[in-house]
């Protein structure tokens with residue numbers, strides 16, 4: 079498969095692959111797509127701070143939208159407008175909640191800013207929740223995924239050291255790449271981020 083073309087396609091529809099450790103990847107569904115080539119920096123709106131004033135949408139309507147369900151702005155298309163319009167929109171935000179972030183950070187931030195189902199007991203305590211500090215949550219989750227990837231890697235190494243020649247041959251025919259396809263499973267088992 080042409081990985082670089084696949085990466086561009088995924089980004090164009092809002093999917094990003096985040097790498098943790100050497101061979102471990104998580105496919106995260108963000109919320110923004112990309113116009114044009116992928117760039118090192120991306121725009122992210124901290125919806126916890128956004129006051130829904132529409133300034134950014136006014137200046138760069140092909141990049142930002144106002145989400146009617148939340149009343150907050152978010153990035154719909156990375157670099158949907160020319161750089162001048164984008165700069166004006168960032169500078170015009172009265173609460174400075176539009177950030178330039180590294181492209182690698184974007185998917186986790188966008189994922190975490192979307193409300194997730196809350197664990198509860200019976201009909202009590204259920205609903206939706208999202209982190210109070212999305213940057214801190216992304217940092218914590220990123221660290222946890224990296225540790226998980228390292229544990230998986232060392233488990234594989236231990237298994238390799240203990241395997242028989244027949245098992246080694248069988249393993250050689252299989253991919254050792256660990257793909258954590260379902261991000262929601264990680265979310266389900268993940269605790270302690272909400273502050």
Ligand code: SF4
Nearest residue numbers: 128129131132134171
């Ligand atoms: S300018 Fe800032 S506060 Fe206003 S809608 Fe855009 S992101 Fe929200």
